[in-house]
Amino acid sequence: MEKLLISSPWAEVEPLFNQKREVVKEAGLWGLALPEAYGGQGLTLAEFGRVSEVLGRTPGGHYVFGCQAPDMGNMELLVHAGTEAQRERFLQPLARGEVRSCFAMTEPEHAGSNPTWMSTTAAREGNEYVINGHKWFITAAEGAAFAVVMAVTDPDAESRHARASQIIVPLDTPGFHIERNISVMGEAHGGWNSHAEVWFEDVRVPVENLIGEEGKGFALAQLRLGPGRIHHCMRWIGICERAFDIMCSRAARREVAPGRHLGGQGMVQAWIAESRAEINAARLMVLETAHKIDNEGIYAARDEISLIKFFAAEVLMRVLDRALQTLGGLGMSDDTPIAYWYRHERASRIYDGPDEVHKMSVARRILRRYQ
Numbered sequence: 001m002e003k004l005l006i007s008s009p010w011a012e013v014e015p016l017f018n019q020k021r022e023v024v025k026e027a028g029l030w031g032l033a034l035p036e037a038y039g040g041q042g043l044t045l046a047e048f049g050r051v052s053e054v055l056g057r058t059p060g061g062h063y064v065f066g067c068q069a070p071d072m073g074n075m076e077l078l079v080h081a082g083t084e085a086q087r088e089r090f091l092q093p094l095a096r097g098e099v100r101s102c103f104a105m106t107e108p109e110h111a112g113s114n115p116t117w118m119s120t121t122a123a124r125e126g127n128e129y130v131i132n133g134h135k136w137f138i139t140a141a142e143g144a145a146f147a148v149v150m151a152v153t154d155p156d157a158e159s160r161h162a163r164a165s166q167i168i169v170p171l172d173t174p175g176f177h178i179e180r181n182i183s184v185m186g187e188a189h190g191g192w193n194s195h196a197e198v199w200f201e202d203v204r205v206p207v208e209n210l211i212g213e214e215g216k217g218f219a220l221a222q223l224r225l226g227p228g229r230i231h232h233c234m235r236w237i238g239i240c241e242r243a244f245d246i247m248c249s250r251a252a253r254r255e256v257a258p259g260r261h262l263g264g265q266g267m268v269q270a271w272i273a274e275s276r277a278e279i280n281a282a283r284l285m286v287l288e289t290a291h292k293i294d295n296e297g298i299y300a301a302r303d304e305i306s307l308i309k310f311f312a313a314e315v316l317m318r319v320l321d322r323a324l325q326t327l328g329g330l331g332m333s334d335d336t337p338i339a340y341w342y343r344h345e346r347a348s349r350i351y352d353g354p355d356e357v358h359k360m361s362v363a364r365r366i367l368r369r370y371q
């Protein structure tokens with residue numbers, strides 16, 4: 001049984017991952033989804049989706065290949081909407097894997113499901129923004145060089161979609177501090193694996209750190225989260241495939257009585273057949289969405305993005321649950337990666353929009369076409 005490196009404290013994990021990153025770079029496989037101008041391979045989203053599935057089979061696979069969340073989303077954002085100076089200062093070192101970053105949107109005081117509702121403000125004073133606010137669940141904040149922060153720049157804007165902006169905040173700026181790393185499903189290992197509660201208190205950054213235009217924060221969040229959801233979904237399908245392999249090999253070999261294998265039980269056979277069908281369906285849906293984004297852009301694929309986000313997350317949890325049940329007590333242990341994924345990936349149904357919000361918004365859009 002493998003040792004689950006990813007479940008160890010980040011200080012122990014990081015040097016080993018960094019060694020593996022050098023191997024990836026030497027092999028010319030670094031930064032697969034980034035444009036060649038930033039040292040990447042320039043894969044389309046559909047191409048990267050296939051790679052993402054393979055990397056997803058291993059916890060930490062995306063990190064080792066330099067395409068992990070939340071950095072990948074921030075890189076895509078800066079490629080599409082950053083200024084030349086922002087790309088030079090923030091994107092280039094991120095793309096080379098020299099620094100890490102985070103994305104700070106969710107606040108304890110407001111429903112994160114409603115991304116237009118927040119208290120964090122960025123008030124313009126001369127050539128600076130002064131940022132004040134409280135955020136939580138900020139993945140990878142500990143040790144990150146900078147955050148992309150969603151903050152209200154125009155509280156009086158008529159459209160609630162035009163109130164917030166995205167601003168880059170170097171995390172060594174005075175006034176930023178981490179209150180704690182939140183324990184998530186019993187783990188708070190720090191570093192890239194952390195989910196922090198943070199404060200911005202009179203944090204001053206130059207106006208040059210604004211990404212895109214003022215008031216476009218919501219639109220940029222959609223731009224950032226669309227491809228990000230494909231990355232997550234394909235990673236989940238990789239996890240499903242690995243869990244499926246572990247489930248099937250256990251079912252085929254584990255004797256429940258002399259000469260009688262677990263895989264001979266009709267209930268287990270149903271889990272295997274249902275899992276196979278659901279994984280295949282999820283993969284096709286995700287790849288279709290990736291093709292649509294590649295060919296028609298992110299806004300044309302809004303329905304498909306919502307559909308895959310909840311569908312693939314639910315498939316993931318069902319497959320993991322069946323695999324765990326098939327393994328019995330072994331499934332509860334950390335002797336296989338199933339229990340880690342069962343804990344870690346439960347968040348898939350919550351982050352980047354809970355299932356219920358995606359279902360509601362896609363159903364509303366569909367119904368509008370029938371009115």
Ligand SMILES: Cc1cc2nc3c(=O)[nH]c(=O)nc-3n(C[C@H](O)[C@H](O)[C@H](O)COP(=O)(O)OP(=O)(O)OC[C@H]3O[C@@H](n4cnc5c(N)ncnc54)[C@H](O)[C@@H]3O)c2cc1C
Nearest residue numbers: 103104105106111112113137138139347350351352354356
């Ligand atoms: C592991 C993890 C990592 C995260 N990383 C980040 C990060 O890096 N940066 C960041 O900014 N945020 C991050 N988040 C926060 C995440 O995006 C939010 O948790 C998510 O948007 C939901 O917001 P909330 O927690 O405030 O839940 P709420 O908005 O309070 O919603 C709670 C529940 O209510 C239901 N619900 C809400 N709205 C509706 C509705 N309209 N219709 C029906 N049901 C509804 C849903 O079931 C939802 O799960 C992370 C969260 C987790 C768990």
